Amino acid sequence: MRVAIELHDNKADVLVVGKCEKRDAHTILATGGINAALGNLDKKDSWQVHAADTIREGGYINDAKAVKVLCKNATDAVKELAKWKVKFHKETNGKITQRFFGAATYRRACFVGDYTGKAILDSLVDQTLKREVRFKNEIYIVSLLYAKGRVNGAIGLDIRNGEFIIFHSKIVVLCTGGHSRMYKRSSSRFWENNGDGIFLGYELGAKFMDMEMFQFHPTGMVYPQEAEGLLVTEAVRGEGGILTNKRGQRFMEKYAPEKMELSARDVVARAVYNEIKEGRGTKKKGVYLDISYKPKKYILSRIPRMYKQFKDYVNVDISKDKMEVAPTAHYSMGGIYVDHETGKTSIKNLFAIGEVTAGVHGANRLGGNSLAEIIIFGKLTGKNILKELKSIRFTKIDESLVNDKVLEIMHKLGNERGKDPIKIKKDIQNLMWRNVGVVRKARDMKKALKKLHKYKKLKFKVDNSLIMNENLIAALDIRNMLPTCEMIIRSALFREESRGAHYRVDFPETLDKWKMNIICNVEEDGIRISTKPLKKIPYDVNKFLKKKSDVSNLLLE
Numbered sequence: 001m002r003v004a005i006e007l008h009d010n011k012a013d014v015l016v017v018g019k020c021e022k023r024d025a026h027t028i029l030a031t032g033g034i035n036a037a038l039g040n041l042d043k044k045d046s047w048q049v050h051a052a053d054t055i056r057e058g059g060y061i062n063d064a065k066a067v068k069v070l071c072k073n074a075t076d077a078v079k080e081l082a083k084w085k086v087k088f089h090k091e092t093n094g095k096i097t098q099r100f101f102g103a104a105t106y107r108r109a110c111f112v113g114d115y116t117g118k119a120i121l122d123s124l125v126d127q128t129l130k131r132e133v134r135f136k137n138e139i140y141i142v143s144l145l146y147a148k149g150r151v152n153g154a155i156g157l158d159i160r161n162g163e164f165i166i167f168h169s170k171i172v173v174l175c176t177g178g179h180s181r182m183y184k185r186s187s188s189r190f191w192e193n194n195g196d197g198i199f200l201g202y203e204l205g206a207k208f209m210d211m212e213m214f215q216f217h218p219t220g221m222v223y224p225q226e227a228e229g230l231l232v233t234e235a236v237r238g239e240g241g242i243l244t245n246k247r248g249q250r251f252m253e254k255y256a257p258e259k260m261e262l263s264a265r266d267v268v269a270r271a272v273y274n275e276i277k278e279g280r281g282t283k284k285k286g287v288y289l290d291i292s293y294k295p296k297k298y299i300l301s302r303i304p305r306m307y308k309q310f311k312d313y314v315n316v317d318i319s320k321d322k323m324e325v326a327p328t329a330h331y332s333m334g335g336i337y338v339d340h341e342t343g344k345t346s347i348k349n350l351f352a353i354g355e356v357t358a359g360v361h362g363a364n365r366l367g368g369n370s371l372a373e374i375i376i377f378g379k380l381t382g383k384n385i386l387k388e389l390k391s392i393r394f395t396k397i398d399e400s401l402v403n404d405k406v407l408e409i410m411h412k413l414g415n416e417r418g419k420d421p422i423k424i425k426k427d428i429q430n431l432m433w434r435n436v437g438v439v440r441k442a443r444d445m446k447k448a449l450k451k452l453h454k455y456k457k458l459k460f461k462v463d464n465s466l467i468m469n470e471n472l473i474a475a476l477d478i479r480n481m482l483p484t485c486e487m488i489i490r491s492a493l494f495r496e497e498s499r500g501a502h503y504r505v506d507f508p509e510t511l512d513k514w515k516m517n518i519i520c521n522v523e524e525d526g527i528r529i530s531t532k533p534l535k536k537i538p539y540d541v542n543k544f545l546k547k548k549s550d551v552s553n554l555l556l557e
Ligand SMILES: Cc1cc2nc3c(=O)[nH]c(=O)nc-3n(C[C@H](O)[C@H](O)[C@H](O)COP(=O)(O)OP(=O)(O)OC[C@H]3O[C@@H](n4cnc5c(N)ncnc54)[C@H](O)[C@@H]3O)c2cc1C
Pocket: 017, 018, 019, 020, 024, 025, 026, 027, 028, 029, 030, 031, 032, 033, 034, 035, 116, 117, 139, 140, 141, 142, 175, 176, 177, 178, 187, 188, 196, 197, 231, 330, 331, 353, 354, 355, 356, 367, 368, 369, 370, 371, 372, 374
């Protein structure tokens, strides 16, 4: 939406197309905050320290130039949002309050209660509506159109009335979000983050980077099914929450005796994973998180959303009982390779921004940076597109080819006799969770890859109805998931080390020789893996990176 605002303000004709209602994009789930080194509470903070924190957390393989752009522009982005009526929490002196986020040297995250993402999305929607930007909601983009070596539109399925729609455009910007739904347990909702943007780029032969890098949050809900994976905020541990296994052992003593529950996200995620794997988890395959020793009043004042979440979903009063938690797939650091300053992908007239892209976060994302990313790179991409638009002409669309394309999609997906796509989708998510999740090893990943190739050959049970057809949607989701999963596995197999969120039990060390990005090139005969040297870290950031920083105990949102 930030791209749309920039384009519209400069008289470009723009249409925002989304699979859901415009105020309901996945961004509304973002709770804790948006980073900007305003220095309101910690005067020593600066964009350089922010950049150094980002690169350190990213395992030193971030696109360092993009990090510099992000951190330098973050303060302006927050000021712009405040001007657009995002009601950030303020101090009595009127300055925006900032709080700690994991691995941040200073208090840097600006927040609106625990619904920062919703507040930001609402303000962007209000701004677009004020400008009368056009929207098309509940359209599932199934393919991009391409002619004469460039993108010139998209084909969408109107989920409600079952019509296929052709969008004819000079350029397309993918802002389709992440792909955490490759995994059975995910902090996103089940209908989103299915790798749509990855597939749309893949189909045209785009380049992808660091697909192996996937962040697992240590604490997600374990049950009921509809809430499985839902985030249990880090603030619970920050407020003193204790993790125990089914034997009542406080197991973090064994894994990280100093920092215990306040260790880095990947350390806690692996510890929880290990306890469950070795049979010390609960019957429902979780561990316990307990804050019930704190007074109810305190819990209600500090983590009200968590109190409500457990009461609503499982009727557990967390001021009296333990929560059951387990790791959950949370954020996709890998994605489409772009030049962040322009938003350009490797495909002509195709741009991308946000969680669908790779580079800014490297091997692990610093909490609070993704909201900043979508605003900052949205604006920059818009600015760049404006420059390019002048020289781009409409390329004609051959409607008969579009018809053929739709028929081809439907034919490839299946027929009345195919397999149940809803079940197969779950099978794939289970496969990825079991074999390419928090802890990885070659044997498991090879097994998953083999199985994935079998899924590629399946036809699904899809009838001719196009209106609100759950099977059709699931079959389309699987089509998007398969290359996304394959790229994750192939890249994870290729990177024979552990770095950031990527942990190989068969290669547990972090090795200098792997300080590079892994690229997936889409070629006629499939995916080819290559490597790319890192961009040089700008001098002004490098200076700060050399300073020692120990911030892993600062988890609070
Ligand atoms: C529980 C949770 C808490 C978080 N907390 C924070 C936080 O505190 N701070 C922070 O910085 N980040 C946080 N994040 C991460 C952050 O929310 C996301 O990275 C960010 O919102 C992604 O924004 P996006 O614009 O890239 O994509 P999204 O917000 O996911 O939007 C994607 C859009 O693309 C549309 N779309 C997708 N596929 C198609 C298709 N085929 N056809 C048409 N439309 C399509 C969707 O409908 C949607 O509108 C959190 C994430 C989660 C899950």
